[in-house]
Amino acid sequence: MPLALLALAVGAFGIGTTEFVVSGLLPEIAADYGVSIPTAGFLTTGYALGVVAGAPVLAVLGSRVPRKTMLMALMGLFVAGNALSAAAPVFSVMLAGRVVASLAHGAFFGIGAIVAAGLVAPQKKAGAIAMMFTGLTVATVAGVPLGTLLGQHAGWRATFFVVAGLGVLAVLGIAALVPHQGRPERRPVAGELAAFRNPQVLLAMAMTVLGFGGVFTMSTYVAPMMTEVAGYAPQSVTWLLVLFGVGMLAGNLVGGRYADRALMPMLYTALGGLAVLLALFPLAAHDKTTAAVAVMLVGAFGFATVPPLQKRVLDHSAEAPTLASAVNIGAFNLGNAIAAWLGGVVIAAGHGYTSPAWVGAAMAASALLLALVAAAVERRTASAGGRLVAVGAPVAPTAEHSAPTGRTGAA
Numbered sequence: 001m002p003l004a005l006l007a008l009a010v011g012a013f014g015i016g017t018t019e020f021v022v023s024g025l026l027p028e029i030a031a032d033y034g035v036s037i038p039t040a041g042f043l044t045t046g047y048a049l050g051v052v053a054g055a056p057v058l059a060v061l062g063s064r065v066p067r068k069t070m071l072m073a074l075m076g077l078f079v080a081g082n083a084l085s086a087a088a089p090v091f092s093v094m095l096a097g098r099v100v101a102s103l104a105h106g107a108f109f110g111i112g113a114i115v116a117a118g119l120v121a122p123q124k125k126a127g128a129i130a131m132m133f134t135g136l137t138v139a140t141v142a143g144v145p146l147g148t149l150l151g152q153h154a155g156w157r158a159t160f161f162v163v164a165g166l167g168v169l170a171v172l173g174i175a176a177l178v179p180h181q182g183r184p185e186r187r188p189v190a191g192e193l194a195a196f197r198n199p200q201v202l203l204a205m206a207m208t209v210l211g212f213g214g215v216f217t218m219s220t221y222v223a224p225m226m227t228e229v230a231g232y233a234p235q236s237v238t239w240l241l242v243l244f245g246v247g248m249l250a251g252n253l254v255g256g257r258y259a260d261r262a263l264m265p266m267l268y269t270a271l272g273g274l275a276v277l278l279a280l281f282p283l284a285a286h287d288k289t290t291a292a293v294a295v296m297l298v299g300a301f302g303f304a305t306v307p308p309l310q311k312r313v314l315d316h317s318a319e320a321p322t323l324a325s326a327v328n329i330g331a332f333n334l335g336n337a338i339a340a341w342l343g344g345v346v347i348a349a350g351h352g353y354t355s356p357a358w359v360g361a362a363m364a365a366s367a368l369l370l371a372l373v374a375a376a377v378e379r380r381t382a383s384a385g386g387r388l389v390a391v392g393a394p395v396a397p398t399a400e401h402s403a404p405t406g407r408t409g410a411a
Contacts, residue, residue: 002119002120002177003177004115004119004174004177004178004179005116005119005128005131005132006173006177007170007173007174007176007177007178008071008112008115008116008131008132008135008174008178009131009132009134009135009138010135010166010169010170010173011071011075011078011108011112011135011167011170011173011174012108012109012112012132012133012134012135012136012139013135013136013138013139013143013166014075014078014135014139014143014163014166014167014169014170015078015104015105015108015109015135015136015139016135016136016137016138016139016140016143016144017139017143017144017147017163017166018078018082018101018160018163019047019102019105019139020139020140020143020144021143021144021147021148021151021159021163022043022044022047022098023044023144024144024145024147024148024151024238025147025148025151025152025156025159026040026041026043028151028152028155028156029043029094029156032156033090033091033094035091039091040091042095043094043095043098045337046095046098046099046102047098047099047101047102047105048102048333048336048337049099049102049337050098050099050100050101050102050103050105051102051103051105051106051329051330051333052106052330052333052334052337053103054102054103054104054105054106054107055105055106055107055110055326055327055329055330056106056323056326056327056330057103058074058103058104058106058107058326059106059107059110059111059322059323059325059326059327060322060323062074062107062111062322062326063322063323066180067111067114067115068115068174068175068178068179068180070107070111071108071111071112071115071174071178072171072174072175074104074107074108074111075104075108075167075170075171075174076167076171077100077101077103077104078101078104078105078108078167078170079164079167079168079171080100080101081097081098081099081100081101081102081103081104082097082101082160082161082163082164082167083097083160083161083164084096084097084100085097085098085101085160086157086158086159086160086161086164087157097160105329105333106326106327106329106330106333107326107329109132109133109136109326109329110322110323110325110326110327110328110329111322111325111326112132113129113132113310113314113325113329114314114321114322114325115178116128116129116131116132117129117311117314119179123260124260125260125311125314126255126256126257126259126260126263126307126308126311127256127257127259127260127307128256129256129307129310129311130252130253130255130256130257130259130306130307131256133252133256133303133306133307133310134249134252134253136252137245137248137249137252137303138245138249139245140241140242140244140245140248140249141242141245141246141248141249142245144241144245145238145241145242147159147162147163148238150162193323195316195317195321195323195324196324198316198317199377200312200316200374200377200378201313201316201317201324203370203371203373203374203377204309204312204313204316204328204374205313205327205328205331206367206370207267207271207305207309207367207370207371207374208305208309208328208331208332208335209331209332209334209335209338210335210363210364210366210367210370211270211271211274211302211305211309211335211363211364211367211368212302212305212306212309212331212332212335212336213334213335213336213338213339213360213363214274214275214278214302214335214339214359214360214361214362214363214364214367215274215298215299215302215303215339215360216335216336216339216340216343216360217278217339217340217342217343217356217357217359217360217363218278218281218295218298218343218356218357218360219244219298219299220336220339220340220343220356221343221344221347221353221356222237222240222241222244222295223237224353225285225291225353225354225357226240226285226291226295228353229285229286229291229352229353229354230285230286230287230288230291230292231288232288232291240292240295243292243295243296243299244295244296244298244299245299246296246299247295247296247297247298247299247300247302247303248299248300248302248303249303250300251270251299251300251301251302251303251304252303252304252306252307254300254304255270255303255304255305255306255307255308256307259307259308259311263308263311263312264308264371264375266304266308267305267308267309267312267371268368268371268372269304270301270302270304270305270308271301271305271364271365271367271368271371272368273297273301274298274301274302274305274360274364275361275364275365275368276361277294277297277298277301278298278357278358278360278361278364279357279358279361280294281294281298281354281357281361282352282354282355282357282358285354285357305367306332309328310325310328310329313325313328335363339356339359339360339363342356342359343355343356343359343360346358346359
């Protein structure tokens with residue numbers, strides 16, 4: 001794998017750490033600013049909404065800038081947001097810093113996925129995308145626990161200053177290792193929006209919202225599930241989250257490896273396995289061992305969907321991939337927000353702490369159904385094209401089939 005992927009992974013590591021570390025530091029932040037825990041929780045909500053809003057806007061702006069330059073600018077925005085959060089004198093400024101940092105999230109992963117796919121041979125694209133996302137999964141295994149530990153012993157502000165430093169390191173790595181790819185072909189906004197007229201792009205994004213959202217119906221409420229149902233001590237939750245991160249890391253790598261060989265079968269396996277695991281989780285949660293194994297496997301099957309879904313969006317928006325790729329990153333976060341809300345609804349309705357897993361199972365099963373529909377539509381379209389050719393009527397190439405496959409979307 002090219003060294004440039006390492007620079008992208010460092011950026012992803014920093015983004016993943018700042019996204020999730022707040023959960024472990026909420027008590028310290030709330031106490032420092034004199035606000036309640038629910039109010040401090042807006043630091044997570046604000047970040048998620050910033051990702052959804054920032055992804056399309058900055059992706060459109062980035063479509064007119066060389067991708068290497070845009071990646072460096074996005075990490076600069078990330079550094080500024082985290083530095084502002086670290087130095088914020090009042091809670092509102094801290095929240096503003098979180099939103100500023102989040103604006104870079106979707107566009108960085110969206111543009112980074114295009115760059116990563118363009119660095120390797122066609123048969124290795126999903127693996128390259130997975131390598132970049134490895135930084136995000138490693139953040140859940142190492143970055144978040146270490147950041148939480150640092151914040152608890154040296155103050156939460158130290159954590160955000162360190163995260164800002166990771167952003168600086170990523171900027172330097174991108175500058176040194178990512179090759180200059182020239183300026184992307186200038187396209188009007190309507191040209192980037194054209195990708196959304198492709199039903200396959202919309203189906204892939206719907207799968208992203210439902211499939212990845214299914215994971216977060218469980219992970220959002222994993223603490224009460226593990227302490228109130230499985231019987232773990234509160235201090236064990238950190239290590240259970242590390243176990244969840246290990247599963248995410250493994251699933252991401254496996255998903256990237258096998259999506260390059262057989263994308264749709266990999267997607268069927270990941271979504272089907274995720275639906276079954278979530279459906280069985282309320283039973284597994286009553287035993288410490290099976291609960292811990294289930295947590296890891298949900299992370300593995302959930303993150304195994306990421307490389308194939310991101311690659312599928314790129315494959316079907318090859319003429320204008322920047323906006324579509326970034327919006328799909330926003331779709332992951334939209335799924336997270338919907339899942340957290342639905343999970344809260346069923347718990348509030350009195351169905352118990354494990355009930356969100358049933359919601360997640362339904363979401364993952366719906367995503368699997370959409371994957372089967374997408375494959376059926378694709379086969380029908382290919383079959384119709386073959387018949388037209390057979391009777392002597394040439395078929396004009398579509399956007400997703402006419403682009404060179406060696407560097408999908410890379411300028």
